Structure formats: structure tokens, C-alpha cells
Amino acid sequence: MNHDVPARLLRRMFEAAVAAALPARVVPPHLPAPPKGRTIVLGAGKASAAMARAVEEHWTGPLEGLVVTRYGHGVPCDRIEIVEAAHPVPDEAGRMAAARMLAMAEAAGPDDLVICLISGGGSALLALPAEDGLSLGDKQAINAALLRSGADIGQMNTVRRHISAIKGGRLAVAAHPARVVSLLISDVPGDDPAAIASGPTVADPTTSAEAAAILARYGVEVPDSVRRHLASPASETPKPGDPRLAQATATLVATPQKSLLAAAEVARAAGYTPLILGDALEGEAAEMGKVLAGMARAAAGTGHPVDAPCVLISGGETTVTLRGTGRGGRNVEFLLSLGLALNGHPQVWALACDTDGIDGTEPAAGALLAPDSLARARALGWDLRKVLERNDAHSLFSALGDQVVTGPTLTNVNDFRAILIARADRG
DSSP: OOEEEEEEHHHHHHHHHHTTHEEEEHSSSGOOOOOOEEEEEESSSSSSHHHHHHHHTTTTSSSEEHHHHTTTOOOOOSEEEEEEEEESSSSSSHHHHHHHHHHHHHHHOOEEEEEEEEETTTHHOOBBTTTTTTHHHHHHHHHHHHHHHHHHHHHHHHHOOOOOOOTTTTTHHHHSSSEEEEEEEEEEEEOOOTTGGGTTOOOOOOOHHHHHHHHOOOOOOHHHHHHHHHHEEEHHHHHHOOGTTTTTTEEEEEEEHHHHHHHHHHHHHHHEEEEEEEEEEEEEHHHHHHHHHHHHHHHHHHTSOSSSSSSEEEEEEOOOOOOSSSOOOHHHHHHHHHHHHHHHHHTTEEEETTTTOOOOBBOOOOOOTTTHHHHHHHHHHHOOOHHHHOOOHHHHHHHHTTTOOOOSOOOOEEEEEEEEOOOGGGG
């Protein structure tokens, strides 16, 4: 089979998944009616600037506000200020933006409307430490340690909510008694609003004790100020049923599942049976590669013809516990592990990419894997097991010319994985 054919189909599927979550498409249908008073737009996340632009283009009344997005993810707006800050480890620009945002929420009155635009990445961008002796340096160190630890995104966000002055519902509480309408683009397994950007506008069911337990479980060393804060009642977040959140609503405007369904339609139109394995697959990226390799072999009939070609589609967020000195990236680590387990299976191609266009800290969304990818790598002298051990799959796929580079997509519905299984008689 011509390798370009499955590669092009996998790229079209990924593009469809991203397009299904673009703010210009998903935000306008969910905008509320204008209020009697002011309309204030606040937001954070990799998609927040594009979401703000979508609001501006469809809002006829007065409008003001501030959103913070990752460096390189800004888009021009006329009435809403766009600030760029660091992700995944926060910086001073994010801290200042979060402080200003909290002050704008506190100034809202009962006749005002606060539209909050929340997407993945917002947790690191809203870097406002709790006012209990905590510093930005404390948050940076804890964030960096959690990213290295292997903790999943839910666990990381539990900690982040309890050492923050703005997350875990605190932004919505600050805006009370104004009406707060949150529009969310989900990047988390299960689409829990409390987990998206650490839920700045929704009640938080987790506790400070849970946050402390997570830090202990992963051996994250914290300064005494953080330990004292988590033991204090001041660290507790607004809980479900809090009357200060009675005027706050949250709507999911884009989700991983909707993007997987869009990709499935592209596969079906090309004559492949799409099989969606789930939108919330979690676990170590390398282990996930082994598991899905087994499923791909089964779908291929271990080399025998199958009734129809198919594509295994999945989303979610795997993790990489960094043990080496490589460039990381959970999607490329998944692909390398998948490729090693498949050992050049002639019927199988795969793509794994982050829908925000950034895999880990690399300026690449992910990569493509063909049946001959690892043979080509070995011919170039790569020791593939050692590459996996040092978490350096980005270097490998870059050398092969098989990285998928999109630039910032201005949305974020988590990882997208597609494993294409062709007919054996077409190999």
C-alpha cells in the first residue's frame, strides 16, 4: 500500500477533531442575552483568546474584560485585553493577570454579567497564590514537581485548587452577586467542570486533606508555608451548594468525545470502520502503547484478512513519568511504545497528537507511525529501547521527519489517537 494514503487519512481525521472544537464554531451558539448592566469577559486557557475573539464578533452591546492564554496562543481583540503567560510552569505574567481578573470580578454588581471563558491550560495560567504566606515560587516548584511525578491531571488540579486564590470556584465567588456564565472547552477525562483549568467558577468537591495526601503520595517536597496552608481552614474551597455560586452556570461547548465523533465520520467516509475506544483513556503513555498494540493486532486478525479496514480512535490524557533526560511528550512516547510492540506490523499506521498543537513542551502536536518507521530509525543507528528509557521520542520522530507540526491550534480537547488497520491483502 502507498504509505501516503493512510498518512493523509490520519491527518484529515486529526484536522476534523481539531475543527470540531474551534472557538469560532462552538462559542457563539451558547452566548447569553445581554444584561442590564455591564458585560465583563474573563478567561484563561490555551483557547481563551480565540474564545474571546468569538465573543467579540457576536456581541453587539458594550463589552470589556481580560483573558490570559499561553505564549504564542494570543489573537487580536478590540475590546477584551489579551495577556500571554507561561505554561505549564506559571510565571509572573500569569500571576499579575490572575490578580487583575479577580479584582474585576470583585467589582461586578448585581446587574452585571460575567462571561468566563475557560479551557485547558488555564490552571497554570491563573497563577495566583493563596494569601497565606504562599509565593509564586512555591507554586512554580510544586507545579514542576507534579509534572515530573506521574500524577494525573485530576490529582494535579486538586493540589492547584487548594493553594490558589482564584481556582476551585473562588473566581465566581468573587463575582457574586453578579450572574456568572462559564463557557468551557474540556480537556479532561470525564469533562468535569471542576477539573477544567482547576474549576475557577464551579464548586470544588475535593478537600485540602486530599491535596496534602497527593503531595505525600508522590513524594513532592513542599515548604512549611504550603504545609501550614493546607492544614488551615483558609485553604478550603467553595463546596457544592454554596449560596455564593447560585448565580453561576457552566456549559460545555466542546468536548473530546465530540471531536472523536468528527474524526470517526472522516474515517467512515473513506471506507474505514471507526471504533471509538473512549475519550478518557489514562495511564502511562508507554503502557497505553502496549495495550493498544494488542488491540490493533486483534483487529488486524494477526495478519489475516479482516472483513473491513478499521480505525481505532481514542482520546484522554496519558502521563509520562520522566526518568531520562529526553524531550518528553506523551503522544510520541505512546507511538514509540506502540511501534515497538507492533514490530513493523504491515497493516498498521498510527497518529497521536495533542489537539492544542503542543505535545509536552515541544512545538509539535505529535507524530505519525508507519509500518517501516522503526526500521528506518534502526537504519539511522537509533537504539529504540534506549530512546524510550530516556523519554526522547520527539528527537526520534524529528529525525525521521514524521513529527506533526501544526503550530498552536487555539483550542484544546486533549490528546487524539488513531490507529489505522488496513486489509492484509492491500499491504
